[in-house]
Amino acid sequence: MKPTQKLRELRQSLWLDNISREMLEKGILKRYIDEYSISGLTSNPTIFDHAIAHSHFYDKSIVELSSRGLEGEELFFKLAIDDLQRAADLFLPIHEQTSRKDGWVSLEISPLLAYDAEKTLLEAKRIHEAFQRPNLFIKIPGTKEGLPAIEEAIFEGISINITLLFTPEHYKEAAEAYMRGLERRLSKGLPLDTVFSVASLFVSRWDKATMNIVPDSLKNKLGIAIAKKTYKIYRDLLDSARWNLLAHKKANPQLLLWASTGTKDPQASDILYVKNLIAPDTINTVPEETLLAFADHGQIGEILPRDGGDAENILAQYRQLGIDDQVLGQRLQKEGAEAFINSWKDLLSSLKQKSSLLKTF
Numbered sequence: 001m002k003p004t005q006k007l008r009e010l011r012q013s014l015w016l017d018n019i020s021r022e023m024l025e026k027g028i029l030k031r032y033i034d035e036y037s038i039s040g041l042t043s044n045p046t047i048f049d050h051a052i053a054h055s056h057f058y059d060k061s062i063v064e065l066s067s068r069g070l071e072g073e074e075l076f077f078k079l080a081i082d083d084l085q086r087a088a089d090l091f092l093p094i095h096e097q098t099s100r101k102d103g104w105v106s107l108e109i110s111p112l113l114a115y116d117a118e119k120t121l122l123e124a125k126r127i128h129e130a131f132q133r134p135n136l137f138i139k140i141p142g143t144k145e146g147l148p149a150i151e152e153a154i155f156e157g158i159s160i161n162i163t164l165l166f167t168p169e170h171y172k173e174a175a176e177a178y179m180r181g182l183e184r185r186l187s188k189g190l191p192l193d194t195v196f197s198v199a200s201l202f203v204s205r206w207d208k209a210t211m212n213i214v215p216d217s218l219k220n221k222l223g224i225a226i227a228k229k230t231y232k233i234y235r236d237l238l239d240s241a242r243w244n245l246l247a248h249k250k251a252n253p254q255l256l257l258w259a260s261t262g263t264k265d266p267q268a269s270d271i272l273y274v275k276n277l278i279a280p281d282t283i284n285t286v287p288e289e290t291l292l293a294f295a296d297h298g299q300i301g302e303i304l305p306r307d308g309g310d311a312e313n314i315l316a317q318y319r320q321l322g323i324d325d326q327v328l329g330q331r332l333q334k335e336g337a338e339a340f341i342n343s344w345k346d347l348l349s350s351l352k353q354k355s356s357l358l359k360t361f
Contacts, residue, residue: 154181
């Protein structure tokens with residue numbers, strides 16, 4: 001049995017952190033679904049920027065849409081939605097077989113709206129209505145400003161991938177926003193079983209941020225420790241009386257998703273964050289190169305301990321070195337939001353350049 005199939009047996013979903021029209025046209029995504037048990041997909045501005053700028057697969061559509069007056073964000077979202085609709089159709093059998101718990105694709109709203117809850121909600125509703133598929137997660141960052149929009153979107157029946165979570169506290173805030181949205185639906189007599197969510201915890205950026213300031217004995221351990229601590233909180237929440245009341249009313253659990261799981265350290269294992277983050281009822285969304293590496297020489301490590309294992313001990317060792325995980329987590333979220341904005345601007349710039357270039361032919 002392939003390592004990727006073993007993860008499925010352990011109740012962990014493996015999603016691909018990539019999308020391109022080339023993957024769709026050449027049947028690569030379909031092959032990953034069939035051969036490597038990929039059961040979902042995430043995207044972001046950087047992924048689309050690379051896909052559009054470094055291939056000719058979008059040229060015909062760009063020319064056609066530009067001739068109809070589409071440009072900037074409007075042009076991008078039309079291209080992105082076309083790709084993700086095709087991907088969503090490939091995952092639809094999985095979505096139906098798992099009673100909608102798996103088989104999702106994710107599309108991020110404009111990062112320029114990250115600090116405006118009202119506009120974030122309006123954009124989430126617009127994309128949700130335009131997509132016309134049942135298996136779309138709208139990605140909204142779990143920032144202070146994003147949380148009210150997340151709660152309101154859940155209340156209005158829009159399924160959300162809460163992104164840019166770094167600390168266990170960020171996760172708790174995301175889970176609270178999800179539950180508040182569900183509780184408001186319950187108070188209005190609205191169904192709970194039609195709404196879904198995942199909470200995306202970013203892992204590898206912790207280790208990249210501390211790579212050059214810790215001894216070798218602690219390198220590449222911080223992200224996994226943060227994940228273990230978060231996993232304990234996740235399991236505690238699912239066992240809580242508050243959640244059990246919602247579950248009794250057929251609410252769907254908000255699954256914990258490991259994001260940013262490509263290894264950043266060239267000296268470390270290229271499957272570091274796959275083999276060490278195996279846990280039931282979670283999702284690991286991996287870059288394409290990490291997927292291929294795990295399919296080739298994957299190892300199944302120990303299942304994450306329900307109680308967080310050695311997480312607190314590892315975190316204490318980092319604190320002894322002067323690394324405050326609370327402060328660092330806030331910095332990483334802020335830097336992540338800024339990086340998404342920069343990627344968004346790069347994407348729109350690339351699209352403008354390509355549109356102008358194609359008009360000359």
